[in-house]
Amino acid sequence: MTDFNRRQFTGLLATTTLMLSARGALAQDADSIRIGFCSPRTGPLAGFGKTDGFVLEQVRAALEGGIAVADKTYRVEILDRDTQSDPARAAQLAKELIGEGIHLMLAVSTPEVINPVSDACEAAGVPCLSTVMPWEAWYFGRGAKPGEPSPFKWTYHFGFGVGEVFQTYVATWPQVETNKKVGVMYPNDADGNAVRAALAPQLAGAGYTIVDPGAYETGTTDYSSQIALFKSEGVEIINTFPIPSDFAAFWRQAAQQGLARQVKIVQTAKTGLFPPEMEALGSLGQKMTSAAYWHRDFPYSSPVTGQTGRALADGWEAATGEQWTQQLGATLSLIDAGIAALKATTDPKSREAVRDAIASLNVETIGGQVDFTSGPVPNVAHGPILGAQWVKAAEGPFALDYVLVDNTPDPNVPVSATLIPYNE
Template sequence: MTHIKMNRRQFSGLLASTTLVLSARGALAQDADTIRIGFVSPRTGPLAGFGKTDGYVLEQVRAALTDGIEVAGKSYAVEILDRDTQSDPARAAQLAKELINEGVDLMLAVSTPEVINPVSDACEAAGVPCLSTVMPWEAWYFGRGAKPGEPSPFKWTYHFGFGVGEIFKTYTSTWPQIETNMKVGVMYPNDADGNAVRAVLAPQLEAAGYTIVDPGAYETGTTDYSTQIALFKAEGVEIINSFPIPPDFAAFWRQAAQQGLARQVKIMQTAKTGLFPSEMEAMGSLAEGMASAAYWHRDFPYFSPVTGQSGHDLANGWEAETGEQWTQQLGATLSLLDAGILALKAASDPKSKEALRDAIATLNVETIGGKVDFTSGPVPNVAHGPILGSQWVKAKEGPFDLDYVLVNNATDPNVPITSQLAPYNE
């Protein structure tokens, strides 16, 4: 028998090496039993209204997933790594790359092209499954290089929610509730959303008999809107349709009020802004009567398969914990997490990126926001969803000044309507 003699330093080195190997093996075993989800949203910056409630929703989901999930007979812990883009597309891309390097199995991105598109592009390049929601799907699909009539160039990224078709259907079934001259002044910025609606929505509105008054694309961050306002006044527009980020809309509409445009407008139709109570509070008296569009509302008749909450459960919980008015982003964010968890459960192996991608591609489930069905188009990698006509009105009761009411359900008749569209200057 051969005896090997070691001094104290050699023995300590061997012990450290053995511990390191055992720790590494333990980490690998833990990683094999843990599903890691990256979650990227704008919690601060100009788009912060979209991310304001995300922390609360993540708390609900993490609590519901305390015991993990079971997939194909095996139990997995679930870890959600959430990151704030600060409303910066470059930061969104960087955060996505960092999360990919940290080994996430699934990426979730929510709210606006400034967040979703750079995250989706990073995932597509790295071969990581990505699921997103809350932006027009055309701005996601065509805005990232897909061509009409051609096969999808995307193998790893998927998006669900409303598109320009749903927006058109909602507008053209809501606006006739008020008699107007059908002249629409459009404020479409030079960004992914603005370019998509200018290319698709504006021609559809014209075909439906509306006259489009378009002063041209403006750059995000513009501070003087006198040229646009003068044109809208001269043309006598009675409907305005806007797709700016919130600070730009606030600047535009305050100037519109100062320069007399607001008095002639019968329908102030907002999009991408006018979605959240905080934005309306900042507008003061100018907010009352603004038409909006709801991609989620507390009156949606659906439940979260992850947390078990109804829309009212979710909204009431937020108000009780924060003292602040509920927002439609609560349900939108939870619907993304619902869909992501259901995709993981449907995968033959949630740790296999190919298996998870295939599960998303065939996903057909119901979330707190309604159905998410990737089996029926409208194009590959996209599942369309509803957007409903809504309006900010003076609250009849309760602690908040304004109430957010539904005035049209053309894109989801399951959702109850509670009001009729009223003229902006009523």
């Protein structure tokens, strides 16, 4: 064989091998469903994504045998990506996943992740399901208008909204006697703007005096002016929606400048959700009031893994030696809902069929009921958020315990404590 013929033969063999491999992949893909999954595993919002690898491990094990849809079994492949807490990166990752032929996108935790991923899916015609951010920041923050038809055809979101937050606050705060003056720290971002527009007026209507120093920019390092205003106005309740690092800076300065001594309730949101954040604050983290969009005491189980809330939380602690977080159940509930939608279709590889299944979805997850047939607006399903507080643990390996103090949005969840004044 001449060198030329040898080169021809080698090239032909390589080409044939690639073609056969491609055909094999196509044959396998015919029975495979691809799910994209985006969350913030690193960066300033990493607390939200810290447990996602563990949850995905549980899910992949449970789905190892595939899922049955319309008398056919499909292999499930979950392509998970870390947005690094960067909206631009989240958008780019979503586009890459769409290019890889996903049939469903799942996005979890904060507008910085969910909104850019949802926008990319809406533009490309890919069904997307998300959770863990106020639905108003998702719906109106992406261009929908009150009273007008939904502009979204492919993207859906479930979880708490300002209504649930308001319910929880006005049920929880009266457990401690205050002057009802609320100092608000709402940043200039999707969350902050949504709660300023919707929550603050509702609180005012319920008899609370809102002391608002105005929107601040994420990354602010000096909060002296806000603290001075809150002190001079005599506020006894603080309500915040910052990223964790901003809140830590604000509250340390509040303690140094004497504000913490007059405040009876420190109500956090978007921060104060996870044990490492609270432990980093030391004694300042004790008795802070938070809001639980999931708790290990939720009386529901995962239809995907079969785990109860306690089993999921205990599994995390046994595997890692770290305290459970509410994100465990929130992430699993998203996957529960996504898999339920796929199972409800006649063809899970049809994007239109998956979209339509989400639109009519009504299923119980480990986080409770996800019902898109009775949402507050199209493309949105309600979800609970309950009153909770960080208290010194009575015993055990962890410094703090996360206890539920109000269950107004979901009375099925047991309450285990009453609110303790922060400055007591």
